[in-house]
Amino acid sequence: MFSIEHEFDSTVITLVDDGAAPLQEDVIINSFAECVTLEQFDPRTDRVQKITLSPEQVRDLAAALDLPEGVYQLRVDRDQD
Template identity: 50%
Template sequence: MFTIEHDFDATVITLIDEAEPNTRPLNEDVVILSFDDRVVVEQMSPEGDEVVRVVFTMHQLTELRLALNLPEGNYRLEQRDGKGL
């Protein structure tokens, strides 16, 4: 299950873990905040005492998206005509 909310300066997507009763422990929700210049992924630590946060630039997010569909190896994105990716 997930929710999508549009705030003033960000879109907030929350991924809510669901499982059949007594099949496995539930994981903490994952919150994804999408801004104009970055994407922030947050999740409560397993101990429940702090929020763990990862910040991606838009370039890093593009590389991640592409990497999910490529085989093992080293890659570098090339800019074309100075227009970026």
């Protein structure tokens, strides 16, 4: 299950683990113009862990989900920018 909310400066996506137990903590994704952050509460440390990705890293991650094992470099056609 997930929710999507549009804030003033970002889009917030919350992923809720509704699979089989044991369940993981919610993942909160904040999509800003300059970066994307992923946050998840870590009950072992009692802190929220945060990862920041550049737009290029998000693009690469999306492509990697559909590719077999290997090393890749995406080429951006500058005429389309």
